[in-house]
Amino acid sequence: MAGSAEGFMEFATACSGRLFRTAWLLTGDWHLAEDLVQETLGKVYRAWTKRSRPDDPLAYARTTLVRTYITHRRRRRAAEHPTDTVPEVAVPEVDVALRITLIDALARLEPKDRVVLVLRYWEDRSVEETAAELGLSAGAVRSRSFRALERLRSVLGDGIRWPDPRPAQNEVS
Incomplete structure (x- = not known):
C-alpha cells in the first residue's frame, strides 16, 4: 500500500x-x-x-x-564555462612519466601493501584513519607502510625522493 x-x-x-x-x-x-x-x-x-x-x-x-x-x-x-580572461598563472606541469611509472610499480605490489600506500600517501590519510578503514592496528599500518615503501623502492630504484614512513619525533604514537 x-x-x-x-x-x-x-x-x-x-x-x-x-x-x-x-x-x-x-x-x-x-x-x-x-x-x-x-x-x-x-x-x-x-x-x-x-x-x-x-x-x-x-x-x-x-x-x-x-x-x-x-x-x-x-x-x-x-558543461563548458566560457570566460573573458585567461588565468595569469599557468597550471603546474604534472610529471606524467613519473605518475605512470609509479602506478605500474604499485600494481606489482601485493594488494594489501598497495591499499596501505594508496590510502596513506596518495589520499594523504593518517595512520589512524588508514587503520580504521582497513580494520588494522596503527602499528600494523606503520609496519606495512614501511615494508611496502621498501618494496616500491626496490622496484623503482633510488632516483625518487620517498616519504619517511616513520612518525616524526613530535608525532604521538
Whole structure:
C-alpha cells in the first residue's frame, strides 16, 4: 500500500532541515543546496506514493540526495564555462612519466601493501584513519607502510625522493 501524501508532508517538514544541511555541506552553495533538497524531496515523494513507504525514509532521502548531488556534479563537469580572461598563472606541469611509472610499480605490489600506500600517501590519510578503514592496528599500518615503501623502492630504484614512513619525533604514537 502506498504512503499517504499527508504522511509525506509530515516527513518532509521534519527532515528538510537536515537534508538542507547535508546538501549545503556537500555543495557550499546555499541556492544549489535548496535546489538539491527540492529535487530530492520530489524523487522521494514519487517513491512514497507509488510504493510502500521506505523502512527508513530519512536514510532513503539522504541516499537520494547524495545521488542527486553526484549526478549534478557529473553534468556540471561536462558543461563548458566560457570566460573573458585567461588565468595569469599557468597550471603546474604534472610529471606524467613519473605518475605512470609509479602506478605500474604499485600494481606489482601485493594488494594489501598497495591499499596501505594508496590510502596513506596518495589520499594523504593518517595512520589512524588508514587503520580504521582497513580494520588494522596503527602499528600494523606503520609496519606495512614501511615494508611496502621498501618494496616500491626496490622496484623503482633510488632516483625518487620517498616519504619517511616513520612518525616524526613530535608525532604521538
